[in-house]
Amino acid sequence: QVQPVESGGGLVQPGGSLKLSCAASGIAFIFNTMGWYRQAPGKQREMIAAITTRGVTNYADSVKGRFTISRVNTEKTVYLQMNSLEPEDTAVYYCNTAPGAALPWGLGTQVSVSS
Numbered sequence: 001q002v003q004p005v006e007s008g009g010g011l012v013q014p015g016g017s018l019k020l021s022c023a024a025s026g027i028a029f030i031f032n033t034m035g036w037y038r039q040a041p042g043k044q045r046e047m048i049a050a051i052t053t054r055g056v057t058n059y060a061d062s063v064k065g066r067f068t069i070s071r072v073n074t075e076k077t078v079y080l081q082m083n084s085l086e087p088e089d090t091a092v093y094y095c096n097t098a099p100g101a102a103l104p105w106g107l108g109t110q111v112s113v114s115s
Helices: none
Strands: 005-007 011-012 018-023 034-039 046-049 057-059 069-071 079-081 091-097 108-111
Touching: 005 091, 018 034, 018 108, 034 069, 034 079, 046 069, 057 069, 079 091
Parallel strands: 011 108
Antiparallel strands: 005 018, 018 079, 034 046, 034 091, 046 057, 069 079, 091 108
């Protein structure tokens, strides 16, 4: 299996926005629920958003109302639009299948929120 490739991270001020992308070419993408995960320094990796094959979404309370997950099946790509970013959102962000991460973890993309 091929690991996903995440991109779009960066340094942003509090209140700013970023849009992350994840290319997951190594799976039967259209048959899998996909999720975004993040790992902050000193903390365990956690799932923060998921989207089913039919587009039903679910979010962790910490990001609900601020983040939006979407997918384009023909591109085998998952997106995460992040608005109203807070310093607590600083982490490395990953995508994988959900709820169980069945793929090898990619390198992730670093998101840093700081003034």
